Amino acid sequence: MQWEVVIGLEIHTQLATRSKIFSGSSTAFGAEPNTQASLIDLGMPGTLPVLNRRAVEYAVRFAKAIGAELGERSVFARKNYFYPDLPKGYQISQFELPIVGRGQVEIVLEDGSVKTIGVTRAHLEEDAGKSLHEDFHGMTGIDLNRAGTPLLEIVSEPDMRSAKEAVAYARKIHQIVTWLGICDGNMQEGSFRCDANVSVRPLGEEKLGTRTELKNINSFRFLERAIDYEIGRQIDVLEDGGRIVQETRLYDAERDETRSMRSKEEANDYRYFPDPDLLPVVLDEAFIAEATRDMPELPDARRVRFQEQHGLSAYDANVLTATRAQADYYEVVVAVCGDAKLAANWVMGELAGALNKAGRSIEDCPVPAPALGGLLARILDDTISGKIAKQVFEAMWAGEGDADTVIEARGLRQITDSGAIEALVDEVIAANPQQVENYRNADPARRPKMIGFFVGQVMKKSQGKANPQQVNALLREKLGG
Amino acid sequence: MHHKTLAELSAGLAAGEFSSVELTRHFLERIRAHDERLNSFITVTEEQALAQAKAADARRAAGEAGPLTGIPLAHKDIFCTLDVRTSCGSRMLDNFVSPYDATVVERLADAGMVMLGKTNMDEFAMGSSNETSYYGPVRNPWDIERVPGGSSGGSAAAVAARLTPAATGTDTGGSIRQPAALTGITGLKPTYGRCSRWGMIAFASSLDQAGPMARTAEDCALLLSGMAGFDPRDSTSAERPVDDYLAALDRPLDGLKVGLVREFMAQDGLHSGVAAATEAVLDELKRQGAEVVEVSLPHAYLSVPAYYVVAPAECSSNLSRFDGVRFGHRCDDPKDLEDLYKRSRSEGFGAEVKRRILIGAYALSAGYYDAYYLKAQQVRQLIAQDFCAAFEQVDLIVSPTAPDVAFPLGAKTDDPVAMYLQDIYTIAVNLAGLPAISIPAPAADGLPTGFQMIGNHFDEARLLNVAHRIQQATDWHEQAPEGF
């Protein structure tokens, strides 16, 4: 049987505020346990929440970025359940009236085609603390530093049909929230966490199959593997005549499999109701204008602009707009050197390779964008060849200075003096009588290929510095025929 | 000294007739002598009180005293007090020493008031007789075989017996007004949002409100001036200036239009002596030039049902934080997490608290939310609309505070529903968020009765004004229980 896969994602993004969503505690990562847990975060009797303005502004920015409806009036609700890392016995979240309504994003698939994925809603909520399972005489330790950190939970429509699409969507959301600066995107520290709802159904069937939820996946690679594993598992179960149980499953990266979480004795009944300690959040025009005043050009718009303005392919434009830092870098290189295509090749080629090899991000690239632009300008004005430019780039990466400094210090300037080149050409012709003889006797159609040998010899003698066009022209003239 | 009102004490301190330390010692001595019979205090903070009194005297000597500086008071044990046990009348918090002060506590301390201690109360403010306290029932100083009302019964009894000149209380469904009525004192429940809820242990967040309890309206005005005001730590705090309650006290009542709630007077179970007392106060209002008419609150009869959904729903969630993990009672040797939760909570909470948590959890649970919780919120709207309509016709709405006088201890403990009906005249006010005051009316069967006046939102100044005018002309509020 042919199966169709249906995937929806719930992504928890930690908003990059200084203080918590309902208290003035710091949200900085990595502090000593419970040193960033205030009376409010600890759920002390008598304490009350007051909403952080920036968290609301960030949600508004996100809504604008995905073309979503903004909840003119949104309401915080309590989600009631007991767990040691949930200090109040309820999580303040949003239920019936979320701040961000229906929106959409576009993902670019591997074949270059574009697919629209619906975002059902996004809502503000507080994060829980952490349970530490190291041994405290058989007890678990509770650290509430993270409790109350603002989250924007972004819920997609079940629009994805493969693990690859799910990853493309997750990357897209990651791109948007980091691009907007509303989330640091750090997956290791838990700033960006994905839950996937996965089901399969016979191709052509309208009714959705029973879904399972894969929880807390903290890398794109694991997301793809977890979903792929789960798809395979579900199909196996169904083809064996079994039934899928609606449940939460955890992905075990070491074993590359998902497994059922210890089943709860009864279904959760969260008893949501409007939080009486908080009032409705009403967004007026002025607030929205203020929140979105410094919104950067968004990745999709920039991608399209790159295609139109710089004549790039959809693929190249997509790669170059993967992050805001990369796109900014690229545009500076173009501005300095003036050649969009050459800049694109270098940023995606040499530069990306070097960054990748060094395990660095473009934000801390040792070669700043203006310096790379300067290097490319030297190719374009024939000071150096593209090949020599790679050597210069390596030297720049190693901290030897800008392109001109390296070229001068290493004497890499291209030889364009025709007298000097002619002398080299004469030397090569004199040293290779047999090859000259062969060349002159050869079929003219084969000669362009044979001339390469002489060019190579001349370039070798010039240590790569002779201008290749001049060398070619002189050789053809002198070898004649 | 203890028969003086707060206003008189303030004048005495200002005139140098006595010091705050002398005053404080006097009341501490009275508590020591009489509270064994009443059980109105859970904790007496003698050392801190004397230190605060000394500081108040020093402040006065430095010429920096305000009207409340140096005057002793007691806080209901629902308010968090730094470094002092804050039990909320519950075993759950018997060992809880608060790491911070409630805003109301902080403000009154900043004004120079001296805290004598923390008063007894129904557990987590859930009760109308002060019999649900883990620390035992409070007794009514007018008859120690009777209840003082609840949940602020300790504050009411302590003020009535002159063990403190004034006290704070909280009112979720009548918890300031009903005990004030049953002990013959004056108690004001301000508009929702007028006093900060920060540091006041939540029972039902959308209904809870702190207020003053004292012997006279003037004293309540003084105390409220110190308690009220915007607090950025409470999202539901009203961002508007506090009126000058004292300046408004003496305004004459000519032309005041007062509406007596028709349905409340026709209520089954209204004690005839209480009804007569209400008439007596109305006569005084008329004598001073007020016009008395009847108003109707057609949905008020549903206030008790709506309240017993809304309040338990909020409380079931508010009390989830008492889980034996970070503070409060923890059972011995929990064998696993579920055991920790269930035993800690079952041991820590008393029967009435458990009943309300269960009712609330039920009303919010899947399949019942619409029928109970949503329905109650809609009924709440209807009740609020009734008041709106009534305030189109009158300035104040009045009724008895409670249907009966203080009842004997144990009389209603086996019947939660009968107990709930104690608050039949007070609960609608909380649902609508309105301010209301209870003042002493003529006694019935030798026991105090209360007269309730309800104002429009933020109309505390008017309530205090009318109450003060009545008290200037009558002596109902001056009656004191014998033996204290």
Added chain:
Amino acid sequence: MSLSSDDVHKIAHLARLAVSDEEAEALRRDLSNILDLVEQMGAVDTSAIEPMAHPLAMNQRLRPDEVTESDRRDLYLRNAPAAENGLFLVPRVIE
């Protein structure tokens, strides 16, 4: 509305309260009586009525995004029934 004792046990579990069978029977009676009281609300048609969650028609105030709290762990841990190394301790949580 009459609750069953099974209902009582279910709600008690949701609320994490331990209830013995005898207690459940007494609670069943009390809660049923309270629900009877509550169900008087059925007498009015509220289908067109906007639910009222707050007594005042106010909107949420927003706080500036500033860190105003400092580390007061020792004070805040003072009431903890069990704590070690700055952590609250609970019986082992099995994931």
